[in-house]
Amino acid sequence: MYQFTAPPPLALYIHLPWCVKKCPYCDFNSHGLKDDLPEQQYIDALFGDLENELPLVWGRSISSIFLGGGTPSLFSAKSIDQLLAGIRARLPLRGDCEITMEANPGTVEQERFATYRQSGINRLSIGIQSFNDAHLQALGRIHDSDQAKRAIDTAKQAGFERINLDLMYGLPNQTIEQALDDLNTAISFESEHLSHYQLTIEPDTAFAKQPPSLPTDDDRWTMQDQCQQQLADAGYEQYEVSAYAQNNNGHKKRSRHNMNYWTHGDYLGIGAGAHGKITIGPEQRIERRSKLRNPLRYIEAAKTNTFIEESHDVDADNTIFEFMLNGLRLVDGISLETFSLHTGLDNSLIKDKMELAQERGLLENNATHLQPSEQGRRFLNDLTELFLPQSSSQQ
DSSP states (O other): OOOOSSOOOEEEEEEEOEESSOOTTOOSSOEEOOSOOOHHHHHHHHHHHHHHHGGGSTTOOEEEEEEEESOGGGSOHHHHHHHHHHHHHHSOEEEEEEEEEEEOOOHHHHTTHHHHHHHTOOEEEEEEEOSOHHHHHHTTOSOOHHHHHHHHHHHHHTTOOEEEEEEEESOTTOOHHHHHHHHHHHHHTTOSEEEEEEOOOOTTSHHHHSOOOOOOHHHHHHHHHHHHHHHHHTTEEEEETTEEEEEETTEEOOOHHHHHHHTTOEEEEEETTOEEEEEEGGGTEEEEEEEOSSHHHHHHHTTTTOOEEEEEEOOHHHHHHHHHHHHTTBTTOEEHHHHHHHHOOOGGGGHHHHHHHHHTTSBOOOSSEEOBOHHHHHTHHHHHHTTSOHHHHTO
């Protein structure tokens, strides 16, 4: 079924799972730090994990690296330098490789920004979430508004030109005016990229067990609408559901790592709970792997090189759905040429579902491009569900 002529671009995701305290809304594989951070043991385990993955990607170069968590900036600058040096020794990186680290605005982390930059981190994603102290407290964040502002200034002084700010709206007891004030403050720092997304209550989180009082659906819709207009007025282009980037004379400051993910590129995933997707061209198949979630079990697994918790091949029907689930989040959509190159599948396999989506007004009528209509962007779940595998859609 698959007919790959060449594999898609390749990225590397590294999961650093510890944080000072787990936030009540967080459903990521993150763990509050109770004892000393086992930095060296974890770095050694990451190298063992990566070496196990190398046979899948011989001869391929890395276009982007993303250090996510947890709070990666809890790791010392020495450990991050060792990690990046070890990666360069094992994998070829493209000359323009984007290397992003997630960071919190805490004072200790700020002190490390300059040395992170010297180690090769060239993009920083700072988890601000809000500039309102009451809302930060409600979210369980351990920084305050002043620390958030200082962190952005410190990152710039450290030489970071590429900075993303993470910001939420629809927070407990937040008013429309407060959401706009938060965004105004973020815009004033003129960072090249903003991630602006609605707080959602995820299962198995502290907020799910004790739900906070959130703004009404109407107020959250108004927040989204007015914030999008505010971002557009400030020169930020929305290119994905929750991603906004500056456009300087045609140079779009989009996240390369996220674009690779949304366009169904390949990515190695190393670290506790990390997921990966790799196209194995000679065998004409796609494999997904996930790693042991518990950090201490993951470190222990380094003794036997048994990091994988689950792996499976992805069939064509699920590849189509995964492609649409991510690609249709992009405001500009994605080309049919990219579909065939990155999935190894013929466009004829999605022709009927494309036509159905167009008939329902969810997809633009375009013979070479998959682009959600305005209605399709509003009802994105309805659009992507049209591409569910037949067995799933009948359940």
